[in-house]
Amino acid sequence: MNYLDAKSAPAREDRLKANIAFGGNLARMKGCLQRGCFGKEGCLNLSGRSFTQTHGCQFLLSLAIINSIRKSVVVMHGPVGCGICSTGNIGMNKSFKQLRDPNSEGIIWLNTNLDEADVIGGGEKKLREAVLYADKEFRPETIIVANGCVPALIGDDVDSILSDLQEQVAAVIMPVHCEGFKTKVMATAYDAVYHGILKNHVRLPNREKYVVERTFEDLQRQYRISRNVNILNVGSMSRPDELELQRILTAIGLNVRFIPCYAEPEDFEYSLETSLNVSICGTHDDYFVEHIKEKYNIPFLIDTIPIGRKNTDRWVKKIAERFGLEKEAERYLAEENKILDESLKPFRATLKGKKAFLAGGEVRIIATAEIVQDLGMEVVGFKAHHFDQFIEPIFNALDNIDNVLIDVATNQPFEQANLVRRLKPDVLIAHTGGNNIAAKHGLPLLPLFGPTYNYLGYSGVFEVARRLNRVMRNNQFNKNLAENTALPYKKEWYEKDPFTYIKEQE
Ligand code: SF4
Incomplete structure (x- = not known):
C-alpha cells in the first residue's frame, strides 16, 4: 500500500470495498466476507439505499x-x-x-x-x-x-x-x-x-548519536526499543482504557506509547522507535500501520479489539507471540481471568437471560456482544455503521450468532427504531451521541463508550457489567421520556420491513 504520493487518501468504498447498506442475518454477512467477493458484481459493497434519512460526514x-x-x-x-x-x-x-x-x-x-x-x-x-x-x-x-x-x-x-x-x-x-x-x-x-x-509528522527523530556510536546509552535505547509497542488509540477510548491496556502489557514486560489521539506532534517521530504497531481496531488503523511497515519496515498487528475476555486474551497473546513472551502472557492471563470471573458472578445472577440490541461501530459492537454473552444475556440484533474485512476475527469470540439480525447503516435511526420495536430487547447498548432517539423507546440504555469510563481490557468487562446492571435496575428517566415524548415516525413505518429501502446490487 502506498498512497502517499496522492493528495488525499482514497475513499474506503474503493480501497476496502466497505459496505454501508445491508439488512439480514450474520450468517449471510459472514458468507460475503469469507467468499472475499468484495467489489465484484452482486457483492454487498455495491449496495445502497433508495431513501436515506441522514448521512455521516x-x-x-x-x-x-x-x-x-x-x-x-x-x-x-x-x-x-x-x-x-x-x-x-x-x-x-x-x-x-x-x-x-x-x-x-x-x-x-x-x-x-x-x-x-x-x-x-x-x-x-x-x-x-x-x-x-x-x-x-x-x-x-x-x-x-x-x-x-x-x-x-x-x-x-x-x-x-x-x-x-x-x-x-x-x-x-x-x-x-x-x-x-x-x-x-x-x-x-x-x-x-x-x-x-x-x-x-512521521520522520525519524533527529537524535545526535542515532545508531552511530555504540555507547552504553545507545545499547540501553536499543533494548528499550526492542520492548516498545505503539498502541493506536481511538477517539472512543478513555484514559482509563489506556491505563488498563498499559497495565496489562507492562505486566508482561512491554513499554507502551499511545498515538495518535492526544499525542503531540513530536510523538509521531518517537513512535518510530518501536518494535511493533498494534491496532486497537482494524477499522481505524490499517492505513497508518501498512504505510509505516512499507516505509520503515516496522511490523504491525491488526487482529481483534481488547473488549471482552476472549478478545482481550487473544489480543494480548498475539502481541506476546511477537516478543517471545507467550509463557509470561499465559500465566498473567490465567490470573486475570480468575479474578474477573469471580467478580462477574453477582452481575450474571441479575442479568442472565436479558436481551440486548447493540448499535455503533462494527468492531466495537460485535466485540461487546462477547461481554453480553459472558454475562448470560442474549444478543437479539445489531446495527453497524459499516462493515469490511476487519470484522472477521471478532466473530471467533461469539457463540450461536448466525441467526442474529444486523442492519448496516451509518446513522439511519429510522431503521434502528423499527428493528428495536420488532426485536423487543431489554436493553440498548448504543453509540454515544445518537441516543436521543434511542432513549425514547423507554428502554435502559448503556452508551457504547464514554469519555471517563473503562471499557477495554479485563477491568473494562467488569465496568461494562457494573454499568449494565445499574441501568437495568433504574430506568425511570427513559421510561418517563417514552411516556411523555413520541418517536418521530408514523405507525405505518413500523409495519414495514426495516430493510425496505436497502437495495442490493443484483
Ligand atoms: S459538514 Fe457538510 S459541508 Fe461540511 S464537510 Fe461535512 S458534508 Fe461537507
Missing part, C-alpha cells in the same frame, strides 16, 4: 482525532457550520489533554467562514489569513487545516496555498483532505487524518 469524524492533537491549532476551511460540533467536546477535550500534560490548552480552532461571495471568488485569501493568524497568535507546533466540501467544490488549490505558507510560518502545516461529499463511508476520515500525519 468524514470531516466531523476527522475532527475527533485532529482536535485531540496537543500543541496544535485546527483551521477548518469551509462554511462556519462545518465542524461546529466541536463545541460539544470542548470540556472533555481539555481535560483529556491535561491528563497527559497538565499545562495543555483545550481545542483551539479557527474557521475560515466561507460564504456566498467566497464561493464565487475563492477562499484562498481567508485561508491565508487564518493560517498566518494561527501561527502568530498561538505559536502552535502544528497547524492542521481540515478541508471541507466547499473549498474542494470551488477548486481552492489548498495544497499549493499551504506549501507557499509553510515558508512563512514556524508551525508545521498539516493539510487533511476530509471533504464530506467524497465518501459515504465515514471511516475514511481515519485514513484522511493518517494521510496528513504520515506526510507531515
Whole structure:
C-alpha cells in the first residue's frame, strides 16, 4: 500500500470495498466476507439505499482525532457550520489533554467562514489569513487545516496555498483532505487524518548519536526499543482504557506509547522507535500501520479489539507471540481471568437471560456482544455503521450468532427504531451521541463508550457489567421520556420491513 504520493487518501468504498447498506442475518454477512467477493458484481459493497434519512460526514469524524492533537491549532476551511460540533467536546477535550500534560490548552480552532461571495471568488485569501493568524497568535507546533466540501467544490488549490505558507510560518502545516461529499463511508476520515500525519509528522527523530556510536546509552535505547509497542488509540477510548491496556502489557514486560489521539506532534517521530504497531481496531488503523511497515519496515498487528475476555486474551497473546513472551502472557492471563470471573458472578445472577440490541461501530459492537454473552444475556440484533474485512476475527469470540439480525447503516435511526420495536430487547447498548432517539423507546440504555469510563481490557468487562446492571435496575428517566415524548415516525413505518429501502446490487 502506498498512497502517499496522492493528495488525499482514497475513499474506503474503493480501497476496502466497505459496505454501508445491508439488512439480514450474520450468517449471510459472514458468507460475503469469507467468499472475499468484495467489489465484484452482486457483492454487498455495491449496495445502497433508495431513501436515506441522514448521512455521516468524514470531516466531523476527522475532527475527533485532529482536535485531540496537543500543541496544535485546527483551521477548518469551509462554511462556519462545518465542524461546529466541536463545541460539544470542548470540556472533555481539555481535560483529556491535561491528563497527559497538565499545562495543555483545550481545542483551539479557527474557521475560515466561507460564504456566498467566497464561493464565487475563492477562499484562498481567508485561508491565508487564518493560517498566518494561527501561527502568530498561538505559536502552535502544528497547524492542521481540515478541508471541507466547499473549498474542494470551488477548486481552492489548498495544497499549493499551504506549501507557499509553510515558508512563512514556524508551525508545521498539516493539510487533511476530509471533504464530506467524497465518501459515504465515514471511516475514511481515519485514513484522511493518517494521510496528513504520515506526510507531515512521521520522520525519524533527529537524535545526535542515532545508531552511530555504540555507547552504553545507545545499547540501553536499543533494548528499550526492542520492548516498545505503539498502541493506536481511538477517539472512543478513555484514559482509563489506556491505563488498563498499559497495565496489562507492562505486566508482561512491554513499554507502551499511545498515538495518535492526544499525542503531540513530536510523538509521531518517537513512535518510530518501536518494535511493533498494534491496532486497537482494524477499522481505524490499517492505513497508518501498512504505510509505516512499507516505509520503515516496522511490523504491525491488526487482529481483534481488547473488549471482552476472549478478545482481550487473544489480543494480548498475539502481541506476546511477537516478543517471545507467550509463557509470561499465559500465566498473567490465567490470573486475570480468575479474578474477573469471580467478580462477574453477582452481575450474571441479575442479568442472565436479558436481551440486548447493540448499535455503533462494527468492531466495537460485535466485540461487546462477547461481554453480553459472558454475562448470560442474549444478543437479539445489531446495527453497524459499516462493515469490511476487519470484522472477521471478532466473530471467533461469539457463540450461536448466525441467526442474529444486523442492519448496516451509518446513522439511519429510522431503521434502528423499527428493528428495536420488532426485536423487543431489554436493553440498548448504543453509540454515544445518537441516543436521543434511542432513549425514547423507554428502554435502559448503556452508551457504547464514554469519555471517563473503562471499557477495554479485563477491568473494562467488569465496568461494562457494573454499568449494565445499574441501568437495568433504574430506568425511570427513559421510561418517563417514552411516556411523555413520541418517536418521530408514523405507525405505518413500523409495519414495514426495516430493510425496505436497502437495495442490493443484483
Ligand atoms: S458534508 Fe461537507 S459541508 Fe457538510 S459538514 Fe461535512 S464537510 Fe461540511
